[in-house]
Amino acid sequence: MKTYLRMLQYVKPYLARIIIALCVMVITAGLTAASFYVIKPVIDKILANPDKAEALRYIRLLPIAVILIYALKGVFLYIQGYLINWIGNKIIWDMRNSLYRHITNLSMRFFNNQKMGVLISRITNDVTLMQGAVANVLGNLIGSVLNIIGLVSLLFYLNWFLALMAIIVFPIAVLPIIQFGKKMKAAARGTQEKMGDITAVLNESFNGIRIVKAFGMEEYERRRFNSDLQRFFDYTMRGVRASSLSSPTMETIGAIGIAAIIFVAGSAVINGTLTTGTFFAFIAAITGLYPQVKKLNDMNNVIQQALSAGERVFEILDTKPEINDLPGAKEYPEFKNSITFTDVKFAYNPGENVLKGINLEIKKGQVFAVVGPSGSGKSTTADLLARFYDPHEGEIKIDGIDIRHIKQEALRKLIGIVTQETILFNDTIKANIAYGDGEINETKVLDAAKAANAHDFIVKQPEAYETMIGDRGVRLSGGQRQRLAIARAILKNPPILILDEATSSLDSESEILVQEAINNLMKNRTTFVIAHRLSTVRNADKIVVIDGGVIKEEGKHEELLAKNGIYTKLYNMQFKLHE
Template identity: 45%
Template structure:
């Protein structure tokens, strides 16, 4: 129930619509109940052969059904408006929260699972709201009203009717718990399938290059087969519950028919009242028969709500401090004895790192794979927080600055360029929302991207496709550099931005990056040491520690790791 009430709180901003829907439901239920005495009057009119009474009953029935129809429209429209707005708020809150969560969250959770929760689980909640509010509540009001009227007609028959309700409740509760568990498992399996689809579609080139299509199809079939049996289990629960509830209802009806007939035969009950009573029983039979199905849908929606709130209840590991403030970056970056590890039980990735970059300096980070280069630069925009020590920008601890203020003054260009579905213009403008066409063009010119853009059929309005699929690697990198240039960052991070490019693309991208680095504090990670020879400072990392630092010529004069890496790259073949 706690989960149900938590969901219901999302309807609070739309109380006016909910109240209007509740009034419509009440009118709907009263119209249903009003048919019970009307049927009694109809039987009396027929028995008395009164045309006037017959016409009156028919006229009243038409009026009641007209009012019932208007109430049906009112409750359906008003509650649908409120519930759709509620789902909009819930989905928006989920998306906003996903954007607030830290990098470590996205390393642990699968993309397909998050997409499934944002779509399938939201849809399940929508179905649950429809079943609960649009079907269950009006039916329950009708049920309660009809039972009250039945007690008014004959309390003995009414007590006999109520005797089966505890048994029905027990069965519905038992099947509901089982449905909740199976629904939760089924939705997890749906997430698994979404994750498989997302991973394999994104990695289709690898699948095809290794000729693993049959293997992947087999894996997908296995997961789909598990999903099939879980879905079948849900169906099995429903088809077992429904006839069982119907059978108990029939037993109750048989008992009521016998006892009611006995009272009429013995003269203790008016036949018209018995007919009205049977009409009331027929009226409550439909709501009772729907309870099982409705409860199953509600349990599925509650299982989905659990999965959504599981995400919403997570706190980001990196967030603004209570006293955080905006900063204006000039460009000095300092690491004071910084150590870091990704998880408590894992070893340190960085250990006792001391480093200073002056405003406008180019600092190159080199070392073997796994030395900690990318981890080090990821600490600067606070994608992660240092485990020990502190990082300062312009002598201000970065934990004291607001995340938005800190990151909005940084530009990052990585090896894996991410472009969003949309036009080239929109992707460049992502660096500074609201930029003019001229600003976008100048950024593209500076990034050596303008020439290839205008050669495209639609120019800056060219749609790049998902992740920039319609552009080459070098073209995507130059668009990314234009995006960073447009932001005009004070601190720039270049993470192996040219490692996957051919010679010509690398030349163009390197020229663009040289322009981008001018006057900015820049951290460059590069495997190709030719791209960092002119750096103001070269930092050599090994196993998370700084083992050497200096300029290119200084480091070559030492017999250290830098010299070894340099000779490995530039050694002439024998």
């Protein structure tokens, strides 16, 4: 119920249209009742009328009335259908938007713990199911209820005693509706979960198709996909059993009602207390009534599916972003002096500190290098500076201001990031370089591309700067992708730069080009460089060595070598590898 009320919140903005739709529905319900009522005069005034002259008059009148009633009903049904579907689809649009807005606002930790495919499934499949409910409730449920009211009124108007008999069956019909609804909801929960898994497998295997092929895992992925499909099928069939059983059950109950009416009303016609016309109109109205009740049952099934989908969607909407602008957080357009880390501790999982008290000071204009074994916490340190996570203890300050007091947007404007895996979008080269810059300025793009050593290969592409680079840049080499990422950072022109092993996945030829590009990028900036190749940090103003989340050594290249500690060990390892 709570979920339902919440879903209806999305209906609010369209109240005016809904009211119009309701009025239209009242009219169609009236016309539906009229279409059944018309049987009575057809029989009593035409077929069983002893007065031939009157019968002749009616035979001209009634066919025209029938055409009018159905034509009008058709027009209003069209308006009704159009309005309801318009509202339903508009609501889905709103819902998808608010869901996407909310998800993109959530913190990194949320994404670490989620399967992408499942998130995609929430926005696509689950929201579609919710639309089913909104459109059904608005259209069919209310329409059916109105139709039922119309037809029941007609029954009472025709003969109240028989009407009472006919509707006594309803309470009996409600029980299976409830029962089947429960089954449907359980089945729906299963199918939706499986649909999420299916999307997740698709997403993962298509994204990783190179690896899938390289390891000959196609068959394994096919089996994994198939077993999810199998479970999806099982849940679907569970739902099908409930919904397919519900119709015959409802019909059988209805038939009992109709049988009773035939017996009682038939007897009344034989005794002469009921006209044949009333009898037929009555039976017709009853046969028109039961399908409406059955429809209520079908809708209940759709609604149960939607409720189950709604619960998941609201679960995401209720997830609070972990990283928030503190009240009174400020803009901070300029970096003036220094960045400091004071006793920064951080854990991804409670109790397992990845950073165990980091103290750093980076002065404006410095090249500050962080080295250390893999898994020592270098990237985590950089992520904290960009505020993808907040430290659990200690503080990070820019010019003496805790970064939590700077608006996230303003903070990220100060920082440019180039990492090992470059993130490109399936768009033109130009748009990828200008990503994040609002409008695309051609000269800025060109300058950035030149400075990033990217111009030469870009103009060789089929459509130069207008070339589409494919999903995640699959049509480019690793070095080319990296130089586009650098061009993007150059164009953004941030005062602070984070380079996280930006060259580590490249061959030596691209590395030279990329290194040149990086040197251009680093000009007049403060750089936080994480490198596992020590050749890139030799000239740094300061080097810190992190190991196991603790700073073990710091100083300049020569000073560190002189200490003959971890740095020297790392350096010798590299030296041997590269000579």
